[in-house]
Amino acid sequence: MLYEESTYKKVNNINAYLLDAPNILLKSISNPLCAIPKMTTGNRPADGGHLIIEKDQFQEFIKKEPKDQKWIKRLMGAREYLHNEDRYCLWLVGITPKELHQMPLVLQRVEECKEDRINGAKDRQKLAETPWLFREQKNPSNYLIVPNTSSERRRYIPIGYLDQNTIPSNSATIIPNATLYELGILSSNMHMAWMRTVAGRLEMRYRYSAKIVYNNFPWPNPTDKQKTKIEKTAQAILDARALYPDSSLADLYDPLTMPKELLKAHQDNDRAVMEAYGLPVKGTTESDAVAHLFKMYEKLTADKG
Numbered sequence: 085m086l087y088e089e090s091t092y093k094k095v096n097n098i099n100a101y102l103l104d105a106p107n108i109l110l111k112s113i114s115n116p117l118c119a120i121p122k123m124t125t126g127n128r129p130a131d132g133g134h135l136i137i138e139k140d141q142f143q144e145f146i147k148k149e150p151k152d153q154k155w156i157k158r159l160m161g162a163r164e165y166l167h168n169e170d171r172y173c174l175w176l177v178g179i180t181p182k183e184l185h186q187m188p189l190v191l192q193r194v195e196e197c198k199e200d201r202i203n204g205a206k207d208r209q210k211l212a213e214t215p216w217l218f219r220e221q222k223n224p225s226n227y228l229i230v231p232n233t234s235s236e237r238r239r240y241i242p243i244g245y246l247d248q249n250t251i252p253s254n255s256a257t258i259i260p261n262a263t264l265y266e267l268g269i270l271s272s273n274m275h276m277a278w279m280r281t282v283a284g285r286l287e288m289r290y291r292y293s294a295k296i297v298y299n300n301f302p303w304p305n306p307t308d309k310q311k312t313k314i315e316k317t318a319q320a321i322l323d324a325r326a327l328y329p330d331s332s333l334a335d336l337y338d339p340l341t342m343p344k345e346l347l348k349a350h351q352d353n354d355r356a357v358m359e360a361y362g363l364p365v366k367g368t369t370e371s372d373a374v375a376h377l378f379k380m381y382e383k384l385t386a387d388k389g
Contacts, residue, residue, distance in 0.1 A: 115299060116298065120303055121260070123299070128253075134193045137156060149190070157175040160250045163255070167333075167334050228267060230256060230259075232257060237339055264318040269303060274361060275357075277370045278301055278377050300381060302381050316356075325346060327343070
């Protein structure tokens, strides 16, 4: 018997994810199974905190050295994104030695970063050769950001767009140049149900990962009409959020305070995505949806040998 809330049904098999689905354990893989944009981790500072400027330091920093502002960008990790918190970093990609020497406060932080890396773990010591740079330098013109950790109370992980003026940190994953279609699929209950089933946990919070959750996820093959509909419902999610500019995403996606416009936009998107998977909107439980995805996964992996 397989139980779900107050109901149960007799099934032939229960797999490791407690589903009426084949006995499959997902593997960590480096590339997506489907032909979709690649997801990657944000930037690891590996700097001992010296290239990061906290909110309470920012105004004093640029007041003392105004020319520094050209080289400062917002830094966005999971917490900053979800709670609309300000945090900044020195993003010195492309700076010349002359410019760096004209900014004593920045140069001091670069020196401290170099010292930290020299005295750090072996994998950091090589980075001491470029102490003005983060370990990675990913700064796409626009991208989707997905928090690595999200509350288990949320029905949906808040996913959205950022641009080149915001640097993603390694507490989030990103998809450069993603379209509204990708946003719609990833924001759907189909994807969230998959995530709730296969993702890891930090305490009880969801731990989203590219190599397990995203890369293994089976995507639908929509018609042009279905794809256009998903793009429209994805845009409607963004529009609904924009009605509440003073609210953080944590506020908006709290199940107690989620605005009706945002909930409706997500529900419309859920229906559009389910239609693209060929599933009936009525009568399909979350377990049914995930079992369907596992069957798709089994076929995808069999086709790939």
